[in-house]
Amino acid sequence: MGKTAVALRLAERIGGEIVSADAFQVYRGMDIATAKPSPEELARVPHHLIDILDPGEEYSAARFRELALPLLEEIRDRGKIPIVVGGSGMYIRVLVDGIFSSPPADRSLRQRLREEEARLGPGYLHGRLGREDPVSAERIHPRNLKRIVRALEVLELTGTPISRLQREWGFPPPVGSEPPFRMIGLRRERADLYRRIDRRAEEMFKRGLLAETERLLEAGWLEAGPARLALGCREAAGCLRGEYEEEEAVRRLSAATRRFARRQMTWWRAERRIEWIDLLPDSSPEETAVRIVNLLE
RNA sequence: GGGGAGAUACCGAAGUGGCCAAACGGGGCAGACUGUAAAUCUGCUGGCUAUGCCUUCGGAGGUUCGAAUCCUCCUCUCCCCA
Numbered sequence A: 001m002g003k004t005a006v007a008l009r010l011a012e013r014i015g016g017e018i019v020s021a022d023a024f025q026v027y028r029g030m031d032i033a034t035a036k037p038s039p040e041e042l043a044r045v046p047h048h049l050i051d052i053l054d055p056g057e058e059y060s061a062a063r064f065r066e067l068a069l070p071l072l073e074e075i076r077d078r079g080k081i082p083i084v085v086g087g088s089g090m091y092i093r094v095l096v097d098g099i100f101s102s103p104p105a106d107r108s109l110r111q112r113l114r115e116e117e118a119r120l121g122p123g124y125l126h127g128r129l130g131r132e133d134p135v136s137a138e139r140i141h142p143r144n145l146k147r148i149v150r151a152l153e154v155l156e157l158t159g160t161p162i163s164r165l166q167r168e169w170g171f172p173p174p175v176g177s178e179p180p181f182r183m184i185g186l187r188r189e190r191a192d193l194y195r196r197i198d199r200r201a202e203e204m205f206k207r208g209l210l211a212e213t214e215r216l217l218e219a220g221w222l223e224a225g226p227a228r229l230a231l232g233c234r235e236a237a238g239c240l241r242g243e244y245e246e247e248e249a250v251r252r253l254s255a256a257t258r259r260f261a262r263r264q265m266t267w268w269r270a271e272r273r274i275e276w277i278d279l280l281p282d283s284s285p286e287e288t289a290v291r292i293v294n295l296l297e
Numbered sequence B: 001g002g003g004g005a006g007a008u009a010c011c012g013a014a015g016u017g018g019c020c021a022a023a024c025g026g027g028g029c030a031g032a033c034u035g036u037a038a039a040u041c042u043g044c045u046g047g048c049u050a051u052g053c054c055u056u057c058g059g060a061g062g063u064u065c066g067a068a069u070c071c072u073c074c075u076c077u078c079c080c081c082a
Helices: A004-016 A038-042 A061-077 A089-097 A107-120 A124-132 A134-140 A145-158 A162-169 A190-206 A211-219 A233-240 A248-270 A285-294
Strands: A017-021 A082-083 A185-189 A275-278
Touching: A004 A017, A004 A038, A004 A285, A017 A061, A061 A082, A061 A089, A082 A190, A089 A248, A107 A124, A107 A145, A124 A134, A124 A145, A134 A162, A145 A162, A162 A211, A185 A190, A185 A285, A190 A211, A211 A233, A233 A248, A275 A285
Parallel strands: A017 A082, A185 A275
Antiparallel strands: none
């Protein structure tokens, strides 16, 4: 979409600092795969929550909120305007609307639950959830193991059904009060967007995605860590393992990125608080930034 | 020139007389989303005046109550021999 460049111009114009709401730009050593701002860009305006973790460390929407909230305050105290930039719908939503407090992921518990499912047959865990937290079971599709496991995990760890915790938090929050923020969305025509995605996938490999991934691989970050899930890393890793050629990896990356972009659009379409800016193929980051400034006035 | 294999929906690929508008995968479209979210999951995907009808399985004929499936010819692709 071109968020990075636009955010940079916007920050320069209104005296802002950029807070990345990205689940993967937090990791060091994943520059190409996550399309991080370049060193020059990073130097032009203060950026936050980029390169703060090693690719094996846990990060999550809730953790993002914990880190971002105080940052936003600091930036305001400095007389600057925080500009939160990201594609992750859930991260933004959790930042803006909050999240019920609950224990973080418990790997071994999750693994145990998954083993039970494997042993006792598909549908077992959902059935159990149906008995212990019917409200959640109703909401979570029987095949969505990941979310079933999380619901059971919270239940075991807290003794309270996740659905109750969620309700008590009251998410989304009551309407009425004017939110202390504006939500701006950038939008492009599908064909334009897909062209850019295709080009970007190619670019990533040209810039050395394979070498970058190789380093992650050697450091052991791709075994089980979060980095393994990053677009670009996945495809590059498959290529390094010899599963397919680079050309195929580019194709896969494009397709995966298009799918990802669509999921994002689905998410944001439902977000009523967004003010949309439609971009043309030749819209420059400068003029887009100006349009946002005008919108904000 | 001779021999063999094949042509299926957007792509790949099953199907080899009725249960086939055609499995499955990819792609595409739409949706869900409360601590891995660049994740995970769901639905749809020939057309229509739609509990039915119409057009589709390289093309044209034919056999049959009935064909993507059998026969004939044609076109194209691939492989082997010359």
